[in-house]
Amino acid sequence: MRIASLGSLNNLAQGVQRQFSTAERTAQESREGLRVSLSELGKGMSTRSEKHQDIDDSDLPQAIRDLLKMIRELRAQIAEKQAQIDALMRDQSLDPEAKRLQLESLQTELASLNGALASANANLVKLMRENGLSSEQMQAATTLAMS
Known part of the structure; x- marks a missing residue:
């Protein structure tokens, strides 16, 4: 013991x-x-801030810069949805009914994202007019919205 x-x-x-x-x-x-080690969300947030560095460096008003970032994010989400639709269309292993249902779901999401992008673009034009941007600022905002 x-x-x-x-x-x-x-x-x-x-x-x-x-x-x-x-x-x-x-x-x-x-x-x-x-x-x-960062989570996927953390990694995404890190690269997102780098992705928008050109917008942050511009001399545009903050509201317009925020809207430009949103437009860029919406464009990325639209491209991702389109890639998912393309991959689904190439997938021959799925049951036709399951494929149809998934395709409808993805198309609905894509339509929603396209609507949000159209709305954001309209808001950008409105904000640009309301803020009385110079022609250089308007050109910079337009270029950033398209890139």
């Missing part, structure tokens, strides 16, 4: 020693062993 309790006591002592040795590490040593 005494041996078992000594073994537990030794385990406890070793655990405490490990905690103290870990606590004594400097912050720099801890950071060197630290590894960070």
Whole structure:
């Protein structure tokens, strides 16, 4: 019985020693062993800000820059939906009825995105008129909306 309790006591002592040795590490040593990985959402947000750097660097009003970013995102989503539709059309392994239902769903989503893009473009024109942009700013906004 005494041996078992000594073994537990030794385990406890070793655990405490490990905690103290870990606590004594400097912050720099801890950071060197630290590894960070971003989720897909985080990666997307990171590249999204890089994607819009040209918009952020423009001398356009903030509301117009925000709208231009939205237009760019809508265009990307439309391209992605179209790619999904194309892939679905090439997929020969699906049941025709299942394929039809998926195609209808994707087409509905695509129509919704196209409607949102049309609305955003109309709002862009309205904002450009209301803000009294110079011809250079109007040209820059138009170029950014198309890129």
